[in-house]
Amino acid sequence: MADDASKSTKPKPLRNPEAWREARHLMWAHRRYLGIGLVLMLVSRVAGLVPAASSKYLIDTVLKAPGRPDLLLPLAGAVLFATLVQGVTGYALSQVISVTAQRAITDMRRRVQQHITRLPIKYFDSTQVGVLVSRVMNDAEGIRNLVGTGIVQLVGSVFTASLALVALLYLNWVLTLAIVVILAGFGFTMSTTFKKLRPIFRERGQITAEVNGRLTETLGGIRVVKAYGTEKREQRVFTRGAHRLFRNIASSITGVSLVSSVGTAVIGAVSLAVILIGGRAILDETMTLGDLFAFVFFTSLLAAPVMQIASIGTQVSEAFAGLDRIREVMAMRTEDQEDRDRDPMGRIEGDVRLQDVWYEYNEGQPVLRGINLHVPPGTTTALVGSSGSGKSTLVSLVMAFNQPTSGRVLIDGRDLGELKLADYRAQLGVVLQENFLFDGTVADNIRFARPDATRPEIQEVARIANAHDFISEFPEGYDTVVGERGIKLSGGQRQRIAIARALLADPRILILDEATSSLDSESEYKIQEGLRRLRQGRTAFVIAHRLSTIRSADQIAVLEAGEVVERGTHAQLMALGGRYRELHDRQYALESDRFINPGEDFTPDPDFAAPAAAAGDD
Template identity: 60%
Template sequence: MVPPNAAPAKKPKYDSKRAWGEARALIVQHRRSVSIGLVLMLISRASSFVLPYSTKKVLDEALPNSDLTLLGWIALAGLIATVVQSLTGYALSQVVSVAAQQAIAQLREEVQGHLIRLPVRYFDSTKSGVLVSRVMSDPEGIRNLIGTGLIQLTGGILSAIGAMGVLLYLNWKLTLATVLPLAAFGAGMSIAFKRLRPIFRERSVIQAEVTGRLTETLGGIRLIKVYTAEDREKKVFGEGVQRLFQNIAKTITGTSLTGTLGLGVVGVIGVIVMYVGGGDVIRGSMTLGSLITFVVFIGMVTAPLISIASIGTQITEAFAGLDRIRELRDMATEDQEDAAKKDVPAVVGHVRFDDVSFEYEEGVPVLKHVSFDAPAGTTTALVGSSGSGKSTMISLIMAFAQPQQGNIVVDGTPVSNLKLRDYRRHLGVVMQDNFLFDGTVKDNIGFTKPGASDEEIMAVAKIANAHDFIMGFPQQYDTIVGERGVKLSGGQRQRVAIARAILADPRVLILDEATSSLDSESEHLIQEGLRRLRAGRTTFVIAHRLSTITSADQILVMEKGEIVERGTHQQLIALGGRYRDLYNRQFQLEQDQFINPGEEIAATG
C-alpha cells in the first residue's frame, strides 16, 4: 500500500498485466451472468450461419433440380434460425446489461467505501469534483467488460473463426489470398489500441479536473456573484472543456482511422474475391452458389473485425477507468493503517501534548514544541491571533494529522497507537463553519446517534436553544435545511450543530468558535447549555469572544505556534501579559459598541 498524498508529478506507468488481472477478477465475480451471456451468444452466432450457408444449397441444389421440398426445408431452417437468433439476442442484452449495471453499482459502492476511509490529508490535496468523477464516472466503463462489449468481442472473434473454417472448406486457395489483408488489419488494430489507451486515461483525468472546477464554482456561487467573477470562471471552465474536446478529438481521429482501415480491408478483399473467385467459377473449379456463399461468409469474417475497432475502444476506456480506480484503492485506508493498533473500548478523556511539533510544509513549522496537560473533565481554551496554531492543535486532537515530533497522548496512550475509528467514537465537535446535510433538521441532529428517538432529539435541541426556532418552521423538525444548511441562518446552523454534538455524548468535546455566529442574546442563552454539556467531559475551546472562556480550567495563549502564556482567566489577567492585553482590547471594543454603536459603525464603515 502507498500512502495517500497529492497527485504524482510523473504519469504512472500503465500495468497491462495487472489491468487484465483486474478484468479477469471482475469477470470471475460475475461469472454466472457472463457464462449465460456467452452461451446465448454462441447459440445466436451459430444460428446466424444457417441463412448464409442456405444460399449455397438453394443455388447449387434446390434451384438447378427444381426441388421444392428441399427449398421448403431450407426456408423452414432459415425461419427457425432467424427466430432463435432474435430471441437469444434479446435475452443476451437483458442478462448482460443488467449484470453490467449491477457491477457498476457494486464497484461504485466499493470505491466510495474505500474513499471515505482514506486519511484526511488525501482530501486536503484533492478536489472534491475529482473524487466524484472517480466514484461515478470511472466505473462506467466496466459495462463493456461485464456487459455486451466483451460478449460481442468474443462473439465476433468466434464468428470470424467459424466463418474462416467455412471459407477454407469452400475454397482454401481463395481464403489464403484474403488472409494477408486481414492480418494487416489485425496489426493495425493492435497498434491503434496501444496508442489510444493513454489518451483515454488522460481523458478521465481532464474530465475529473473539469468536474472539480465546476463543483467548486457551484459551491462558491455567492462569492463569484459578489465579486462579479462570472466571466473569469467561464474562461477557466472553458479552457478545461477545450482540453477535454482536444482529447476527444484525438480519440475520434484514432477510431476513424481504424474504421477507415477496416473499410479498406473490405474493399481489397472484395477485389480479390471478385477476381480470383470469379476466375474459379469461369474455370468450373467453383460453383456460383459456393462463390456467393463465400462472399457472405467473408462479410461474416470482416464485419466482426471491423466492429472490434468500436468495441476495442470501449474496452480500452474501461481499462483506463480500472487503472485510475486501482490507484485509489492502492492507497492505504485509516483502517488498514490501524490494523495492528490498540483497540479503544472506552475513553476517560485525559489528553496530553508532549513536545509536539508539526508542519504542513517541510521547513515551515506551525507548532513548535507544544506541551500541556488537559486532565479528564477539564476545559482547555485556546487563544491567539489568526495563524497561531489553534486550529492545527484541534486537528491533531481529532487525529486528522500526526505530528512530526512528540506525541498526543490520550489516557496514557499516544493517539498514533490507537485505532482511529474507535477513538473518534468518543469525540464531539462543533466547528465555526458547521456542515449540514441536505436533509431534515431531525436527520442532521440525529446524525451522531442513528436511531435516536424524537424525544432525545428534542431534548438536545432545547439545550442548544434550537427547539424554539425549529418549532417555528411549518414542517418543524421535518424541515429540509438545503445543501450545507443554506436554508438556515448562520446562528441556526450553529445551534443545530451544537445539538448534534450534545446528542453524541462525547468524552472529548471540541468547540471551535462554537458561538461565533450567534447574537449576544442567543449566545447568553446557549452558554448555560454548553456549560452543562462540558460537565464531566474534556473540552477544548477556541473562542473569539474571550468573555465566553473565563470559566475554563486553563487558557493557553498561542503565538506563532508556541504557548506563550497559560493559566486560568484570573491568573492571566493578574500576569498582565498578552492575554490581558487581548482581553482589555476586546472588552473596550465591546463597551464602545454598546455605548456608541453609531460611531463604531461609522469607524468601521
C-alpha cells in the first residue's frame, strides 16, 4: 500500500465561480425556509435596537430634571416586549434554519453519492474509498454555513450594522467617521486573512480524506496487517497523516486568532475614540449625556456584527473549500451522461466478438495486443494463461468497465461503446474469486440484483447453487446476517451464495473470474455443479488457473503477453502440444507431487508404503 496519508500534494487552484454557482443553487433550492429565516432574523435585529434607542430617552427625558416619571413604565414595557420578541424569534430561527441546514446537507450527500456511484470504474481504481467517503460525508457537512446560520447571520449582521450606522451618524457624525475608519481597517485585515485561510481549509479537507482513506485500508486489511506484524508501520503512517492535519489546523488557528486579536484591538480603539471625541463633545455641549449613552449602545450594535462577520467568514470560507472539492467530483462525466447519447438495448442473445482489440492502462504499454475472439451465444469460453497475460483485462472490456484503446467489442453485432451501459449490465452476471457480500441477511444478498424476488425464488436458486442445505442449517436460515463482506461465512459458502445471486439475476452473459481457485477440493466439487448449471444457456467467460475446471468449455483461449496464442477445445489443444499442453502438464505434475518433494536425499517411508502394498496397488 502506498503511503497516501503522508504524501504532500500540490494545492489545486480554487474555483470561485463554480463554488458561488453551487452556493446560489443551494440557497435557491431552499429559498422558502431561508426567506422565513431572514424575516425572523430581521424582526429579531430590529427588536434588538429598542434597548439602545431607549437609553437616550431614559437619561435625557425620564431621569433629567424636571423628569418624566410617567414614561418610566412604558419605556420599561417597550424594552421588555422587544426582549420577548428577540427570544421568540431567536428560538423560531434556530428551529427553521437548523432543519433547513440538515435538509440541505442530506440533499447534497444524496446528490454526491448518486454521482460517485455512476462514475466510470477507472475512477475507483485510482481513488481510495476513504477519500470518497470524506467527499460524501465531511465536505457536505460544511454547507450548513451557507444555507444554515452562516448566511442568515451574515445578512442579519449587515442589516443591524447598517441601522446602527445610520443612528450613529445622526448622533455624532464626526465620532462615527472615526469609528468607521477603525472598522474599515479591521475589515481589510479580515479580507486579507480569509483569502489566505480558504486554501488552508481546502487542504484540510484533502488531508482528512487521505488520512481517512489510509485508515479505511488499514482497518479493512487488518488481518493482513496482523499476519505480517506491521501494526507499528501503519501506526507511523497514520501518525504522520494526523500530524499533517494538526499542522494545517494550527495554521488556521493562527489566522483566526489574528482576526480575534485585531478585533480586540478594534474594540479598544473604538472605546478610546468614544472617550476622547465623545467626551469633548459633551464638554462642548454638542452632545447630551443621553446621546453618549445611546452612541455607546449603537456602537456595540455596529461592532458586534462586524466581529460576528469574522466568525461567519471563517465558516463560509470552510464551506466554500468543501464545495470546491465537491465540484471536482460533480464535474466528472458519469456513465449515465455518456448513456444519453447511446442507443438503447433490448434483450441480447449473447453473441460476443472482439475485433482487433488493443488496450493500455499506461500510454505506450499495451496490455492487450490485437485480440480477435468470437464467443457464440450460449457457449462457454475459458481464458487461460500466466499471470499478467491480460485475462482479467479482457473480461473487464466485456463488462464495459473499460473501453478499448483501439478495436471494437461487439455484442450481437453492435459496438458495445455505442450501447447504453445500464441496459447491457442489466443482462450481465459476475462471480468472482472474492465475491463481495453486504452486511445483511443471506436472502438480501441473493436478491441483490432483484429486490422484488420472492422467498421461493430465492430458495430455488440456492438449491441449484448447492447452497440451500447449509443455509437451512443456520439457526435463522435465510435471515442469517452474514457480517461485513460475508465474514461470518466460509469461502465456499460465500461463493455458493454469489452463484445463487447470479442465477437469480438471470444474466445473458456470465463472467466467472477465478471462482474456485481459493477453495478446497470438496468445496470446489460442490460449487462446480452450481457453476455448470449457471452456465447453461448463457454466454460465459471463465478464467481459471485450475485447468481441470475448464475441460468442458466449448473453446479455450490461451493468452500470453496480451495476445491469443492458441484457441480450441481441451482435446484439440492437448493434441497441439503447445502452450496449453505445457501449462496442463506442469500443473498436473505439481498436483501429483504435492505430498512429496523428491530430492537428492529423499528416502521413502516404509510405514507409508506398506499399506499400499498390502492393498495390492501397483
